[in-house]
Amino acid sequence: MFKRLFGGNEAAPVSRLAEVRNITIGRTVALDPLAWRRLGAETVFSLDRDVLDISAQGSIALDSGQFVHRFYTDDHLMMQAMSDDAEGRESYDFSLFMPWTSAYPPGEREKRMWRDRLSEPVFHGAAEELPDYPRYWFAESDARQPPVTLWEDVWDDRTATRPWSRIFQTCMLYARELEAGRELMLALEMQPEDANGKPGDVSHEIMIGIPLEMAEFRA
Template sequence: MFRRLFGQRDAEPASRLAQVRNITVGRTVALDPLAWRRLGAETCFTLDRDALEITAQGLIQLDDGPFVHRFYTDDHVMLQAMSDDAAGAAAYDFTLFTPWSSAYPPDGAARRAWADRLSEPVFNGQAEGLPSYPRFWFSESEARQPPVRLWESVYDDRTALEPYSRIFQTCMLYARDLAGGRELMIALEQEPQGGEPTHEIMIGIPLDMAEFSA
């Protein structure tokens, strides 16, 4: 009764998700367009705005310890950060990715062929309208290398105790150097628990900390 009389509000529910440089579900991220414009006409990366509305958040724990924090918009633009802790208190290695293509593999043979492509030291992107990309992970070797496999837990509510989705991913990261900087590409198969697998390609760029804020 006294709360109603004096206008006191209940406390906002505590966030259970990491906040990486103040970024989490429900926040807006401002971007500096020079981050991609400096790459010029060579790049395949495109983005038609300088602000991202974050509506989902993913967390991956890698086998060797670091955490990957991912922040998504409704149209699948992804801002990614690495950190040594799940809270993202000391995050580093920021990247921004936009979707390039997405397809449902028709059968097991198509899935095996995709995994074979991800094992090569160079990804030939001609079928997707892309150039060739040298492998960034395991770049010290020209031998075939099995792609990385990991689980991502995805949340769409800051107060959630459990993820709304868990996605198994088979992926490889690639990079090519342009006159204005480096362009990244990640190719992956993702299979949500209880869902159908898809083959995805995303084009990315590295971000300096001064090139974004929330």
């Protein structure tokens, strides 16, 4: 009451989200287009701009004790970083992904078929108008390997007290070596939950990505 009467200033809301190399919700990220242009005609990845406006942020705590930090634009571009701490102070393994396909499986049969595809050592991408991608995770083995499962907390407000959504993901990462670098492909099944724990529809997603060096972006 006395602050309102005498013009005292209220403290600014405290952000609960990590800032990875100054990247968080509400910031912009400037990219060096050479990060993908150097790959030439071999790559499927393409981007028509060199600035990302970050409108959402995801966090994944891995069983290994590491953390995955994800930053999203309104049109679903995703920048990702790894760190050994929840705050993202020591970050590494940066990458940038663009959406390629998104589909809603009509039944359990289609879900099983998708998970079977994610278990194979090579993802055959002809149905999605993609080349074949060898498995990047578990690349040391040619045996079938169950995909990785994880939960991602997604925030759209830097000062929120709880995530806007949680997303259960069943996923596998692939990569193919090009003459001038590496191209990544992330294939996943996603099922979101809203803030009240209500599950949403399952979708099958493919994202095409490239690794990023620290000198290739700034915020």
